Amino acid sequence: MVKAFKISKSSSFLHHTILNFIVITCFTTSTFGQSDSDTPKTSLGEELFYERCGYCHGVRHPRIFTKEEWISITDSMFELTAVDEEEKEIILNYLMKNAFDADY
Numbered sequence: 001m002v003k004a005f006k007i008s009k010s011s012s013f014l015h016h017t018i019l020n021f022i023v024i025t026c027f028t029t030s031t032f033g034q035s036d037s038d039t040p041k042t043s044l045g046e047e048l049f050y051e052r053c054g055y056c057h058g059v060r061h062p063r064i065f066t067k068e069e070w071i072s073i074t075d076s077m078f079e080l081t082a083v084d085e086e087e088k089e090i091i092l093n094y095l096m097k098n099a100f101d102a103d104y
C-alpha cells in the first residue's frame with residue numbers, strides 16, 4: 001500500500017514536470033518568436049516631441065489638435081522647452097503631419 005502510493009506520487013511529479021516543460025516551451029517560443037517588424041518605427045520628430053514635450057506633462061496625441069491649434073500651443077510651449085530652431089521645425093513638422101486635420 002505504501003509502496004503503491006510512492007509510485008503514483010513520483011509518477012505524477014514526473015507528469016507535472018513534462019507538462020510544465022511543454023507549457024514553458026510554448027510560451028517562450030510564442031513570446032520571443034515575434035519579429036521586429038511588429039514594433040512601430042518612431043520618427044525623429046516623434047522622438048523629439050516625446051523627449052522635449054513630455055517631461056513637464058504627458059504628451060497629448062497629435063491627432064487631438066488641429067494644425068492651427070498646434071501652432072499656437074507650440075508657440076507658447078517652445079518658450080518653456082530647451083529646443084533649438086532646427087528641433088522646433090522637426091517637432092512642428094511632425095505635429096503638422098499628424099494633426100487632426102492633417103492631409104494624409
Ligand code: HEC
Nearest residue numbers: 049052053054055056057060073074077078080081082091
Ligand atoms: C517647462 C515645462 C513644460 C514643457 C517643457 C512643455 N510644457 Fe506644455 N504645458 C506646461 C504647463 C505648465 C501647461 C499648463 C499651463 C498652460 O496651459 O500654459 C502646459 C500645457 C500644455 C498644453 C495644453 C493642454 C490642453 O489640454 O490644452 C499642451 C497641448 C502642451 N502643453 C503641449 C506641449 C508641447 C507640444 C511641448 C513641447 C514643445 C510642451 N508642452 C512642453 C509645461 C510645459
